[in-house]
Amino acid sequence: MYFHRQELQHKATPDAPDAVYARKLQEVLGGQYGEITVALQYQFQAWNMHIPGKYRDLVFGIGAEEMGHVEMLAVMIAQLLEKSPLGVTEDAVQDDPTVAAIVGGTDVQHAIVAGAGARAVDSNGNPWMGSYLTSSGNLLADFQANANAEMQGRLQVARLYHMTQDHGVRDLLAFLLARDTMHQNQWLAASAELMEEGVEALPVPSNFPLTKEERDVAYQYINFSDGAAAAEGRWASGPTPDGHGEFSYVPEPEPGVPMPPPTHPDARFYGTTDVPNIVEKAAGGIQDAMTKE
Amino acid sequence: MYFHRQELQHKATPDAPDAVYARKLQEVLGGQYGEITVALQYQFQAWNMHIPGKYRDLVFGIGAEEMGHVEMLAVMIAQLLEKSPLGVTEDAVQDDPTVAAIVGGTDVQHAIVAGAGARAVDSNGNPWMGSYLTSSGNLLADFQANANAEMQGRLQVARLYHMTQDHGVRDLLAFLLARDTMHQNQWLAASAELMEEGVEALPVPSNFPLTKEERDVAYQYINFSDGAAAAEGRWASGPTPDGHGEFSYVPEPEPGVPMPPPTHPDARFYGTTDVPNIVEKAAGGIQDAMTKE
Amino acid sequence: MYFHRQELQHKATPDAPDAVYARKLQEVLGGQYGEITVALQYQFQAWNMHIPGKYRDLVFGIGAEEMGHVEMLAVMIAQLLEKSPLGVTEDAVQDDPTVAAIVGGTDVQHAIVAGAGARAVDSNGNPWMGSYLTSSGNLLADFQANANAEMQGRLQVARLYHMTQDHGVRDLLAFLLARDTMHQNQWLAASAELMEEGVEALPVPSNFPLTKEERDVAYQYINFSDGAAAAEGRWASGPTPDGHGEFSYVPEPEPGVPMPPPTHPDARFYGTTDVPNIVEKAAGGIQDAMTKE
């Protein structure tokens, strides 16, 4: 069950309206790595989890916090849009270049569809999608996905920080940056704990028997481009992070195997085959008819 | 420039057709974490990279290999579909439960649209989308995304391994599992190298000044659910992975700040406000008219 | 701020696993009119609202409840999937028609992607989309959208009720049906209250001056099909629900106005125009070349 309190975790009020910036801020609300993504991702991981205890408590606790982050961003965007100009025409643009920028830089659906309100979309107006989520049931894999989301998310917030001088906005972003710092650290720590406790290990999934994979290519760097410097990285020699092998460098792939012969499906799929494919041969053809008067 | 050789990196021929399995295999071809995703993700990271040398050679080299994995899966799927039944009707189902399963378990677009060919979709027929990709320009963030993709990918292949007894299919999956093992190790090794060389550090992005974030909440686990066990994890006490702080556990959030007052946009957005909103008051209302004869 | 309690509003445990039904139940979790839609829709309406007080408290209060409904359905789906078969092959199907049904009737991404977990998708595996939401800032319009969502939602739950005999599932659905009954009533009551208080009226938006619309066609039923019975409805005669007019029936539309002449954009768009469009005339044409040896 979820309970809502009509308070915000942190102040979320801009110094001044800025409809262009409101559009940009949509990215971290409704984008691929926005707050809706992490809020729902952590909650789905909680609902799908197979073990009780600290790991489940963790994803529940952070998932609910992230819902509050969605809220702070939505409220901030609504305020940034509050004075959004409505009736801008080309005439108005003649007199004021700021207006020109606003004409182009805003999300016009903020005005037309939402009446100066926040939306569940990214900074280009693409609707948020359920396919942004990752919840596989394997915690080492999923915590890696979570760390990834927090890294991309903090990177985007850092970029947005420089796109405004508004102190109120920056104050909120400074808070979100710090929480993303926490969450990056937290998912990496949780990944480490899974491995130290022997619950999971590398490679993911660790309980698929390694003997069933083709072990002789499991630690080879096989080069399919002509850049030789890849041989210099620690992925090309030395022990592997999973503790099971040694990296090696293969400058070009082994000769491959021949392609299997083309398929020959049922004739009623009407695919083109080497069997003559024409039931009733046309007298002429497309080109004849096209040149006829 | 890309060059194609009409060979496969590994044998990709099933022992027998299986249209139901062909549909399932689409997941690792055209799904969120399928081979199209990693192939294009690594190549976009290469095209967008800001430094020459080993890291760029790495993403170029693996990106091209993954294109070959796309190819092996597509060729495999086409062969699994080769004998896909076409004209199945409800009558046929009466006699043969296998046929019944095929009716329901196949991707019908394999037959109707592709004529028994592979498609750029996942196992539910959702088209592959460019929004699956991650290429941010920050290599520590992106290699984390890559490790995530390889973990989710190997997990899916491991599950698919148990969904067939076909030796030809399992032989290819054993190869892909091993390459995913390599790629998981590789991206983790590359992440470690970035940090050891001092090129990047945690938190991502490391060159955003920490002083600009709200440091006092940067290492707090703040609990928004009622599961107390989250206090037991290493994300709740002890040093943080980024080396800059100590985790602390906050059992419930501080009192929040009041919500800002509701916005009052331009009246011409026709939103509902506390100013009377009716220009020309209707004599009655919806309910009156609805009850009139 | 949102707080989570690790309890459910109502029991959500099936009597027995049923992976086929789990797929169907996804519709009311992640479909167009599923619980994710109403949960986020009400919350966005709250964040975007322009007046404090009872209407905002209403959408906040119900929005948080709906998050708990999302949770109950996700937990239910995970349990329905708990014994989901993994390694089903065509051989297995030969022996057991139930297995055949499961092969075809399940969402294969439940197994391959989520490891027997719930997902943010509908019953056909389409990801949930932000474009399902409606939050316009006009409360009469939005409460109409909410009533619509609750009607479609309850209709789907009623259908799903008959697709299972499982008492645990039906017990949860009986609860959801009742809450949808409440929410239908609630949004209609809230709409009525908006009108009674004179805050809003029909037509939406009521504060756009009626004098600015083309009033002579504002209450005409104009018939563009050849079904004459439409003249018999109360939309064809009598007073209109908005209290401003009388319906009239127009059996066929007035003669229209001529289409404006075709546009002639800049020649550098290379559209086909009545000005000869060929810069350098080809000696022959496609058809000549195609017939040449």
Next chain:
Amino acid sequence: MYFHRQELQHKATPDAPDAVYARKLQEVLGGQYGEITVALQYQFQAWNMHIPGKYRDLVFGIGAEEMGHVEMLAVMIAQLLEKSPLGVTEDAVQDDPTVAAIVGGTDVQHAIVAGAGARAVDSNGNPWMGSYLTSSGNLLADFQANANAEMQGRLQVARLYHMTQDHGVRDLLAFLLARDTMHQNQWLAASAELMEEGVEALPVPSNFPLTKEERDVAYQYINFSDGAAAAEGRWASGPTPDGHGEFSYVPEPEPGVPMPPPTHPDARFYGTTDVPNIVEKAAGGIQDAMTKE
């Protein structure tokens, strides 16, 4: 069968070109609540309807009219784009701020893809989607959806009215506003008629036995937020619109039931469980390997 007449229901010619406005007008052509949506929604409801007569004649008649509205908007947009600038570069922007606005404010696909023509997209360029439609077979539910669509649609047209001073455009919008007034009234009248005739009733679907839902929560307002004012609304006390009960106000939810225990799916899903999950324990772990030289 559909027949087309090369006339328009109303004049649709702008006074002057305006590519920026053309983009905005796309919302009511190809957006969630644009004319394509209502045109196809009404026609699908007609094709799927279970009763002959006035209700089916109604949706057929209006569906065909809406196709003509799609046409008027498309023709208008093409004319607004007719003089759309093509070769705008940053140099040109230096001299003329109007051009700057146009650079940013237009839908660039209007130029690049459609050659100054209308498209089946919304004002942010998102393609129209079949998932915008509602056609459930239950007429009370669907007419509610229709009323909703006409309310959102008229609201958007009213906003667009203020975004231009062009008399030709406003003339068309005044016509569309009036037709939306009619259609709002019409769907509400049709809903009322369904109920008066006893064909349908509240709650939707009315012929699902109320005794099968959990009646004791069917009229409770249960508060999950901390805003107390929701108790003041008519949704919190008094008779319910469906005529079956009395609203009551529950200031906070009853204690919930415990969450069911976590699921334990087949081990071959490789989810993380409390059973040790590691087949072949790695000698070290990710962290060891990552720090090794």
Next chain:
Amino acid sequence: MYFHRQELQHKATPDAPDAVYARKLQEVLGGQYGEITVALQYQFQAWNMHIPGKYRDLVFGIGAEEMGHVEMLAVMIAQLLEKSPLGVTEDAVQDDPTVAAIVGGTDVQHAIVAGAGARAVDSNGNPWMGSYLTSSGNLLADFQANANAEMQGRLQVARLYHMTQDHGVRDLLAFLLARDTMHQNQWLAASAELMEEGVEALPVPSNFPLTKEERDVAYQYINFSDGAAAAEGRWASGPTPDGHGEFSYVPEPEPGVPMPPPTHPDARFYGTTDVPNIVEKAAGGIQDAMTKE
């Protein structure tokens, strides 16, 4: 303006219900190359056309016919679904393999969402999308797109013909096949007419000056794969269809040019560069922290 007549162009009644086939038939209603696509494509081409007369009359005339094809398919699907089973459970499957097939083979949204009605989706339940349309303003290009759509469409109908034995369905498909035959011929004839009249020519767009393209590679077949047989085709030697040149065969591409150096964007994008990227160096690193107790 569009007028609807409550008749069908051809009989559209199945002999018997078949919910599995109804799902398949959705492909040619709401798929990439279904009737909604061609209906709207032709109409958008008409609305965007730059010349009056026969070509515009053509697209208007056929566009309206295709709307009637959408209708016939929708009505057919509704009838195929009429006896669609609703309450199928796993128990029922035990007794009847036909039921098993139906469980898996139907579009479950037909039942849950549409109440046994047709939907604007393809055979996998993907919603129809505006991005399926092509309307560029260049008639030679667009008629090529139309011919393509009719070819893919007729191919799919031919496949569907063999997936049923129902005479009523086949009777409708035989009609649609014939109309697709007409429409293929028609678009090819119209393309030829455009060229014969000198309105358009190859290559598209023909009025872009050929001198501005890099003519020395305009007729080279450049081989990037190792299949030598491509040299045998008429695309490798002889005159080109556009009448402007001679094909030549280039067995492997010329040496390329070096890649440009990597980009160095503004440091505030926080991309990884060869300039040390760390503002405040962490004492340790991720791996240190992860191994610490």
Next chain:
Amino acid sequence: MYFHRQELQHKATPDAPDAVYARKLQEVLGGQYGEITVALQYQFQAWNMHIPGKYRDLVFGIGAEEMGHVEMLAVMIAQLLEKSPLGVTEDAVQDDPTVAAIVGGTDVQHAIVAGAGARAVDSNGNPWMGSYLTSSGNLLADFQANANAEMQGRLQVARLYHMTQDHGVRDLLAFLLARDTMHQNQWLAASAELMEEGVEALPVPSNFPLTKEERDVAYQYINFSDGAAAAEGRWASGPTPDGHGEFSYVPEPEPGVPMPPPTHPDARFYGTTDVPNIVEKAAGGIQDAMTKE
């Protein structure tokens, strides 16, 4: 297998940065008819092909070349973005109209998400989708699709040519225009060869027996609009391109057949039928309750 060489087929370096143009150029990288589409389309056609030899070598060879075109465009876009402004605020706009244009005209995700890098999206930021591809197994149909893609693609490049004065960009576009000229010619030549060799013929699919279609309407132009000029085209009289018939002109369609009666699905779908639909009649109705105090 694919091999990458760190060279470009043609120089791809702009004279100067231009973030606005970078956005536009995304269309031919990641749009419906961009290079990702043709690259993957040709490769899927190769993987799915049913015959070895020249046709398969052709699609493999061109598919790999197109991957190199994707690369050139991505590299070009990254360079155009290299000096993309980051921290633009409304203040800055006051002083410089160029900046105003950039605020509005850029793809803000280029900055926020990709850190000044290319993305797999079109010029409006819509992600590339697998549903853009066509690979049916029938080569005449698919080569028609390919010719269409090259025509639309070259048209878009020609338009983009006039949207910049940058010599470096135009130099690359001149190269791409020439290759599109080649590829248009090539697919038309390949189509002609298929027909000359008797492998395929018109109509597609040519081996579906014509006797099974309803031949009497196979060459009729049936007019559903009121434009009489369509009778003047070669699609209205004379021999048909497929060589099997003569076009005829039907000024208006034959009288249609009556619509089948409405469907009556299972009552548990709760659709509205002419059977009274109310299980437990409400005492009042929505309207009564709404008017009650």
